[in-house]
Amino acid sequence: MRKALFLAGDFIETPDQIEVTDPYSGQIIAAVCAANEKITAEAVDRALDAQPAMDALSSGEVSVILNNIASGLQARSAELTDLIIAEAGKPRLYARGEVSRAIETFKVAAEECKRLPHEIIDLEWTSAGKGKQGKLIYRSAGVALGISPFNFPLNLVAHKAAPAIAARSPIILKPSSVTPLSALLLTEIVAVSGLPKGAFSVLPCSRDAARKLVEHDSIAVLSFTGSPAVGWNMKQRAGKKKVVLELGGNAAAIVHKDADMDAALQKLIMGGFAYSGQVCIHTQRILVHESLYPRFLERYADMARAIPAGDPRDEQTRISVMIDEKNASRVRDWLAEAIDSGATAVTGNKDTDGDAQKSAAMNIAVEKISSYVAPTVVIGAGKGMKIWDEEVFGPVVCLRPYVDIDEAIELVNESRFGLQAALFSDSRSVIEHCFRRIEVGALIVNDATTFRMDHMPYGGVKDSGFGREGVKYAMLDYLEPRLLVC
Amino acid sequence: MRKALFLAGDFIETPDQIEVTDPYSGQIIAAVCAANEKITAEAVDRALDAQPAMDALSSGEVSVILNNIASGLQARSAELTDLIIAEAGKPRLYARGEVSRAIETFKVAAEECKRLPHEIIDLEWTSAGKGKQGKLIYRSAGVALGISPFNFPLNLVAHKAAPAIAARSPIILKPSSVTPLSALLLTEIVAVSGLPKGAFSVLPCSRDAARKLVEHDSIAVLSFTGSPAVGWNMKQRAGKKKVVLELGGNAAAIVHKDADMDAALQKLIMGGFAYSGQVCIHTQRILVHESLYPRFLERYADMARAIPAGDPRDEQTRISVMIDEKNASRVRDWLAEAIDSGATAVTGNKDTDGDAQKSAAMNIAVEKISSYVAPTVVIGAGKGMKIWDEEVFGPVVCLRPYVDIDEAIELVNESRFGLQAALFSDSRSVIEHCFRRIEVGALIVNDATTFRMDHMPYGGVKDSGFGREGVKYAMLDYLEPRLLVC
Amino acid sequence: MRKALFLAGDFIETPDQIEVTDPYSGQIIAAVCAANEKITAEAVDRALDAQPAMDALSSGEVSVILNNIASGLQARSAELTDLIIAEAGKPRLYARGEVSRAIETFKVAAEECKRLPHEIIDLEWTSAGKGKQGKLIYRSAGVALGISPFNFPLNLVAHKAAPAIAARSPIILKPSSVTPLSALLLTEIVAVSGLPKGAFSVLPCSRDAARKLVEHDSIAVLSFTGSPAVGWNMKQRAGKKKVVLELGGNAAAIVHKDADMDAALQKLIMGGFAYSGQVCIHTQRILVHESLYPRFLERYADMARAIPAGDPRDEQTRISVMIDEKNASRVRDWLAEAIDSGATAVTGNKDTDGDAQKSAAMNIAVEKISSYVAPTVVIGAGKGMKIWDEEVFGPVVCLRPYVDIDEAIELVNESRFGLQAALFSDSRSVIEHCFRRIEVGALIVNDATTFRMDHMPYGGVKDSGFGREGVKYAMLDYLEPRLLVC
Amino acid sequence: MRKALFLAGDFIETPDQIEVTDPYSGQIIAAVCAANEKITAEAVDRALDAQPAMDALSSGEVSVILNNIASGLQARSAELTDLIIAEAGKPRLYARGEVSRAIETFKVAAEECKRLPHEIIDLEWTSAGKGKQGKLIYRSAGVALGISPFNFPLNLVAHKAAPAIAARSPIILKPSSVTPLSALLLTEIVAVSGLPKGAFSVLPCSRDAARKLVEHDSIAVLSFTGSPAVGWNMKQRAGKKKVVLELGGNAAAIVHKDADMDAALQKLIMGGFAYSGQVCIHTQRILVHESLYPRFLERYADMARAIPAGDPRDEQTRISVMIDEKNASRVRDWLAEAIDSGATAVTGNKDTDGDAQKSAAMNIAVEKISSYVAPTVVIGAGKGMKIWDEEVFGPVVCLRPYVDIDEAIELVNESRFGLQAALFSDSRSVIEHCFRRIEVGALIVNDATTFRMDHMPYGGVKDSGFGREGVKYAMLDYLEPRLLVC
Numbered sequence A, B, C, D: 001m002r003k004a005l006f007l008a009g010d011f012i013e014t015p016d017q018i019e020v021t022d023p024y025s026g027q028i029i030a031a032v033c034a035a036n037e038k039i040t041a042e043a044v045d046r047a048l049d050a051q052p053a054m055d056a057l058s059s060g061e062v063s064v065i066l067n068n069i070a071s072g073l074q075a076r077s078a079e080l081t082d083l084i085i086a087e088a089g090k091p092r093l094y095a096r097g098e099v100s101r102a103i104e105t106f107k108v109a110a111e112e113c114k115r116l117p118h119e120i121i122d123l124e125w126t127s128a129g130k131g132k133q134g135k136l137i138y139r140s141a142g143v144a145l146g147i148s149p150f151n152f153p154l155n156l157v158a159h160k161a162a163p164a165i166a167a168r169s170p171i172i173l174k175p176s177s178v179t180p181l182s183a184l185l186l187t188e189i190v191a192v193s194g195l196p197k198g199a200f201s202v203l204p205c206s207r208d209a210a211r212k213l214v215e216h217d218s219i220a221v222l223s224f225t226g227s228p229a230v231g232w233n234m235k236q237r238a239g240k241k242k243v244v245l246e247l248g249g250n251a252a253a254i255v256h257k258d259a260d261m262d263a264a265l266q267k268l269i270m271g272g273f274a275y276s277g278q279v280c281i282h283t284q285r286i287l288v289h290e291s292l293y294p295r296f297l298e299r300y301a302d303m304a305r306a307i308p309a310g311d312p313r314d315e316q317t318r319i320s321v322m323i324d325e326k327n328a329s330r331v332r333d334w335l336a337e338a339i340d341s342g343a344t345a346v347t348g349n350k351d352t353d354g355d356a357q358k359s360a361a362m363n364i365a366v367e368k369i370s371s372y373v374a375p376t377v378v379i380g381a382g383k384g385m386k387i388w389d390e391e392v393f394g395p396v397v398c399l400r401p402y403v404d405i406d407e408a409i410e411l412v413n414e415s416r417f418g419l420q421a422a423l424f425s426d427s428r429s430v431i432e433h434c435f436r437r438i439e440v441g442a443l444i445v446n447d448a449t450t451f452r453m454d455h456m457p458y459g460g461v462k463d464s465g466f467g468r469e470g471v472k473y474a475m476l477d478y479l480e481p482r483l484l485v486c
Helices: A037-055 A060-073 A077-088 A090-113 A157-166 A179-192 A209-216 A228-237 A259-278 A293-307 A325-340 A363-367 A403-413 A430-437 A471-478 B037-055 B059-075 B077-088 B093-114 B155-166 B181-190 B207-214 B230-239 B260-276 B293-305 B325-340 B363-367 B403-412 B428-437 B470-479 C036-054 C060-077 C077-088 C092-114 C155-166 C181-190 C207-214 C230-235 C262-276 C293-305 C325-340 C363-367 C407-411 C427-436 C473-477 D037-055 D061-077 D076-087 D093-112 D155-166 D180-192 D207-214 D230-235 D261-277 D293-305 D325-340 D361-367 D406-411 D427-435 D473-477
Strands: A005-007 A010-012 A017-021 A030-033 A120-121 A134-141 A144-147 A173-174 A200-202 A221-225 A242-246 A252-255 A287-288 A376-379 A396-403 A420-424 A444-445 A480-485 B005-007 B011-012 B017-021 B028-033 B119-122 B131-141 B144-147 B173-174 B199-201 B220-226 B242-244 B252-256 B285-289 B376-379 B396-402 B420-424 B442-445 B478-485 C006-007 C010-012 C018-021 C030-032 C119-122 C134-142 C144-149 C171-174 C200-202 C221-225 C242-246 C252-255 C284-290 C375-381 C396-402 C420-424 C440-444 C480-486 D005-007 D010-011 D017-021 D027-031 D119-122 D133-139 D144-147 D171-174 D200-202 D221-225 D242-247 D252-255 D285-289 D376-379 D397-400 D421-422 D443-444 D479-485
Touching: A005 A037, A010 A252, A010 B028, A010 D180, A017 B173, A017 C221, A030 A077, A030 A179, A037 A134, A037 A173, A037 A200, A060 A090, A060 A157, A060 A179, A077 A179, A077 C092, A090 A157, A120 B119, A144 A209, A157 A173, A157 A179, A157 A221, A157 A471, A173 A209, A179 A200, A200 B207, A209 A228, A221 A228, A221 A471, A221 D261, A228 D230, A242 D406, A252 A403, A259 A293, A259 A396, A259 A420, A259 C018, A259 C119, A287 A293, A287 A403, A293 A376, A293 A396, A293 C207, A325 A376, A325 A396, A325 C092, A376 C077, A376 C155, A396 A403, A396 C420, A403 D180, A420 A430, A430 A444, A430 B173, A430 B428, A444 B396, A471 A480, A471 D361, A480 D427, B005 B037, B005 B181, B028 B181, B037 B173, B037 B199, B037 B207, B037 C010, B059 B155, B059 B181, B059 C018, B059 C440, B077 B093, B093 B155, B093 B470, B119 D230, B144 B155, B144 B207, B155 B173, B155 B181, B155 B199, B155 B220, B155 B470, B173 B207, B181 B199, B207 B230, B207 C119, B220 B470, B242 B470, B252 B403, B260 B396, B260 B420, B260 C060, B260 D230, B285 B293, B285 B403, B293 B396, B293 D076, B325 B376, B325 B396, B325 C018, B363 B428, B396 B403, B396 C427, B396 D119, B396 D397, B420 B428, B428 B442, B428 D005, B470 B478, B478 C010, B478 C427, C006 C036, C006 C181, C030 C077, C030 C181, C036 C134, C036 C171, C036 C200, C036 C207, C060 C092, C060 C155, C077 C092, C077 C181, C077 C325, C092 C155, C092 C473, C119 D119, C144 C155, C144 D242, C155 C171, C155 C181, C155 C200, C155 C221, C171 C207, C181 C200, C181 D133, C200 D061, C221 C230, C221 C473, C230 D093, C242 C473, C252 C262, C262 C293, C262 C396, C262 C420, C284 C293, C284 D479, C293 C375, C293 D093, C325 C375, C325 C396, C407 C427, C420 C427, C427 C440, C427 D376, C427 D427, C473 C480, D005 D037, D027 D076, D027 D325, D037 D133, D037 D171, D037 D207, D061 D076, D061 D093, D061 D155, D061 D180, D093 D155, D155 D171, D155 D180, D155 D200, D155 D221, D155 D473, D171 D207, D180 D200, D221 D230, D230 D242, D230 D479, D242 D473, D252 D261, D252 D406, D261 D293, D261 D397, D261 D421, D285 D293, D285 D406, D293 D376, D293 D397, D325 D397, D376 D473, D397 D406, D406 D427, D421 D427, D427 D443, D473 D479
Parallel strands: A144 A173, A144 A221, A173 A200, A221 A242, A252 A287, A252 A420, A287 A396, A376 A396, A420 A444, A444 D479, A480 D443, B144 B173, B144 B220, B173 B199, B220 B242, B252 B285, B252 B420, B285 B396, B376 B396, B420 B442, B442 C480, B478 C440, C144 C171, C144 C221, C171 C200, C221 C242, C252 C284, C252 C420, C284 C396, C375 C396, C420 C440, D144 D171, D144 D221, D171 D200, D221 D242, D252 D285, D252 D421, D285 D397, D376 D397, D421 D443
Antiparallel strands: A005 A010, A005 A200, A017 A030, A120 A134, A134 A480, B005 B011, B005 B199, B017 B028, B119 B131, B131 B478, C006 C010, C006 C200, C018 C030, C119 C134, C134 C480, D005 D010, D005 D200, D017 D027, D119 D133, D133 D479
């Protein structure tokens, strides 16, 4: 299978190509055409040309287009689920969930495009404005560039495309080179949605071609989801663009002394190991009040060992291989480094964890695959170890006890990241205290750090990002306010 | 002292008059001119005439007027405090607080008048509106009538006048016949504030004259604060008017098992006995978790007995006489009825409570005044007793233990009223549960039922009221939306 | 055909019935069961019982229910169109349009139910609130009663039901006794929408039974669309209910000297004669600048005469019979009265207008039906004539010249009504001047007075109504704010 | 006079200094201490230390601080006016106006600090969020750096400081080295306002020291007002900071055929020559409909010649010297270049404009000062000439006729800038057409391009800027949203 790229409404074959591998089977399952600089430049020109057609759309018409895309995704959801499994190695349950969320993302955009935050501004506050009134209208800020990562090959593309379209901004998307297939399937749906030609391109391409786009003078908005190093560097090369960065973190959860432990365990197993922790808001660190710690650790480790591992196509599988061997190696190296420095892995693969108990029988097959990393619970980790300080982006969770809440808060904050954090407690004063003190974009109470709704404001502080996504909030970045004083 | 009434900008002497008595000394301290039907009718005509001048004001000009009134109140705050003490028998600390709050009420209005909730409405949702946009503008709804009670003779007048002026609605105020002096002093300030003549009248008058105003066809808005029976009856006689009713209640507080008892005691002594409970949101019923009940009751009764009673002019006094003997008698009758039905007064006046301990020495003088009712803590009260079911509007607080939170919620709700309630707890889930289940306008957590900020939405459900005050919210009632489709 | 009524989720046969007549054929086409007082009382009890189930719905669940209703209407739109034609005699084009709008109304509600105007309120403005924050949440205000008229048998029911459901308020609907069939068909759709049982009843009933409902103590909200006399009387009998009145008017349009005459003519022919003027915002009066008047009159009369009249089932028909003979007679009487007083009908039926030209051939059949009133253009009408002063609710349009814009504004305003008005002009200053001076709920620029979008705020001032409909705005009436101070 | 700088609450003497010259007298009037890199670094540290104290302030306390500053400015307004005249050469009328506006800016901030755009977010849109609610709270984004230009030495400092304080963000200000005195006087007022120490520094400094601040890692927000070249370069060097750029433009006004010519002339003389055009939104280009052009040109030139020039201290003076000779020379060079390329100066200094008429007698003195440039009206200018393409920032206005509105729109848009534009017309359709098509931050109808209210959103598109100021809008840049999911 060789997939054309989607250039401003047309499916185009190019000489260059990028091969796509199924992480579980290790087989090449497709090749996608890659854009060179000529094609990326043309995409920009065609996007600029499409702006007047976008501007001419009424909100009702934009809404219909976005709903058409949602319906198209719905109609092909089984196919999309299979594609996400195939290109990302994501267990079926989670792949299916991602498709549902992408549909929701477009549906939300279909509603929000009718609710731009236009304002009437009273200008009569002083005599200088007597008799005048302001009308503040939001319009497309211009052509957007969206760059998205491998881990949500459909929904993180949706989170660029849907708000851009809702804002009537033409958008050029560079999907992950590892998982470009879902984005290209989306183009087939967009192509028949009624969206003006030119307003949407999906261009798998080399890093160099992407770099040219990032620096392109005619692009007004850059929205990037990916690694912190790449993102912050882009900000400096982005010229006059508005920039949104959705980067990563090493999210922490606090399980306070009054927590509902059963609920916390269940949520945090999911938060820690869903999609092998390859999630920006993966629960990487769990801080447990000392009064609960021994029991929590025991049960958490047991539950981690019991997570059904296997072929992502199996309905029962909850963990499978990582995206590629390079990443699995990296995780193993980080674990080894931590163990060398005094940490202990109480569950996990044999090579990193000699005495971890055997996993369930069904796990045996996947365990032989070199890109598989078993759910690994680590104790004794801390500052100076990569699995504590950096974004592990793998199925590794560090547990650590604490004595009082301020100690826990300090541990959460001793990080250069600040995306989301979780707190399990029923105490209003503890919740408010943590909310005031923990430096994150969102504090999730009584759920995992991975909690996200597609319409909620989402994004980090510190090195975790710049700006917010979530349809309504993301739209603001694709819009420009225009004032009429009359 | 004989005070003129304020008719549309002019101070007018009338033959009729109402005498004003100092509740503490029992002396007549002033007479105020009373409006007859001719004068009330003229006030309406002059208010209608003032509408164009009001409409012509820019928001900045309205803001200056309201700030002028706030400054005027500030400049005369000592005088106003003394007047409130004199006409209402309100202890100095509370009288001074009322003046501060009235100033704040006008200041808030000076800000909110510049922030009407104008909207731009996207009309392009369907093809029928393509090319059209709506502009929703709020304008004065017309002449307003405000009727206010005795217990906050200045600030409850401010809560009618300030939002009406902010909305550019001429307003006619009928103050309480018992405490009209503060409102008339306010007119002296308004008279030099720059407000267009005719836009403000203060008319002490008989019930009959007031009735004519309530039914007057040219008045667009009626805002009444007072007793439930009078208020609900007015709604039916109000014709085509918009109606706001701020009535009373028998507010309850829950002290849950995890409450901070010291804080709860301190707040609820204030909530129960400030201004002898002559407050719409007076804490009339306190429900205490059984685990805390014995200790709470003991301490609460001790604190009630220790409340400094005396001359309202004394800086130390925290409780004094009630507004008049009729009300004191009514409270005594209700107490007697409750005691007959099995309740027990553990503190209070000797005649209602044989074995209550002696009050502190300073209380002796005031205790001889027949309109004084000492802080009375009652146990064993419940459904069927007026002090439990009706609005006691006196210094009576019923305490009662409960076993689980749903029982407490039921007790709060077994009332035809629903103004405010209080809850002392740090449990997020208990707070949310109570908020969802308790039928009140506002649930106050960890403070007394009497908590009110002048800019917050304030008002009750069930028989306690209709609509909301609090400057921004009250303004909506004096405004009418007007749509321009263009 | 005998249709059951819809009592709290069940289709119930009753002994009483109301017969429904096809206004065009004069045939009885159905009978509907009528509710007696026992049934209406039961509907209230069942609605109260349904409140907890409604309150328990998440916004997403309410949205699904409302979208299910929209889809159900879509699926049966042909049937609904035929039913509206049959029971209301509404020409097919307009009947079809009404069905589309009812679908839109539910779709809008499916979006707005997720966007209640909850607020966070900063309470730290003064030291009294330091450390506190308010959370203002909107909840169902309780059981609602909707009463709707004959002229939009589906969409005016939708405008009660959709916002009530969106607000999670159980609602009891009394449809017009003349056109109850569409509302009953809607119940079949609601019955399978997932709405909790009890939350929706449609009860055709006698005026007496309806009266009991209007006065029922357990109903919290009354929303009435219908005639001014009935509506204002209801307000006085409504007890403690919130009341919304959508009444009528004698809407006027101004055609200013700089108007685009072709556009004005086309829009105002539609505004004047669509559905025989049986529309609350029917263009009853057209004021034309003297410079355009002669030419405007000539063309308007020609166009009125050319309106295709006939069987409402015909695709081409644009005007047909009125709802019943009683109304047609009334219109004829009013015309006769006006002609007696000096007005002239330049088009219209022979009996009222001796020298009006013959209508087109196709009109002959319908002209023989006694409830048919031909498009009637009147000149020389004015104050003192019912066709000028009152709501004619028939195919009668009065034309009148004016000299300057202030004269036109005065003519618009010399009415006890103020629902909508229209203005044809491109002058910003004229538009703003008219918007400031014309007393109406909405001023429509460059379109007919009949312009309405289902999501826009809609309602009148003066005798035309009380409150606003339009989904988001109507929802506020079915909601009650609840404050949590924490 | 040697002025200390203001380092985190302390007045500090430093060895380095910057001399301040009175542009009119040419005399050095003061020296101000200059910060070196050690001091700027300390200011950052002290600002970081002040963050907790800022975060601890309630909105009411912040409001009091901001109102204290406003009152302080009011009390010293005469002194401030004189200082602005002295350091900036700004005519008294305009200097006085600037002080009033700075007071207003702080007053607006004192209101807006109580109205952060906190939101409650319904998370129950899908089942994944059932039972959850979001609370979106805005908090200080961290330490801010404000860099402001010479032309509004007080109010452009206020536009950085007031919103930063309102957002509770410590701010370090680098004033213009040419006009630092007003900013330093402001520090005396801030020092006694109650603002926590460390939250405000004013540091005149060298370009190198400023550059270090721009690149400082601990600063979260950079707000720059100044020249486009400097601003856009800063954006690239700003690292992870949020950046706001308020740059310049070559603003154009359209005088359409239906314009009120008297009003247009009066407004555009002010827009063109107030403060010698040293204003970002100075009206640099006027496009006049051909039907009005000859008469407009004649009258505009006459009015330009009649502008009272002279000593800025004189009450009558409306134009005086430019900020310095370098700028005056630049303007003269640009004029010469334009004249060489075919343009004609119909008014102005003799050396650029041989046959311009003599100015009024009072102008003679100022005309001898080399930094004075007389009001210069140019015809025949266009693309390729700096006075048309670039920001002239001097008293030069180009007039040009056009035939149809689209031609005028194209002329406005043939600029790399897009700050504000003006349109004189009463036609609604022309206004809407221009608003849709003209690429600017704000289109001002029937007033000059220089119209600005301090609370209105202000800022440009294209090369004119990035982001918006105006208190409420500027505050968003100093704030960071934080979400609590509960």
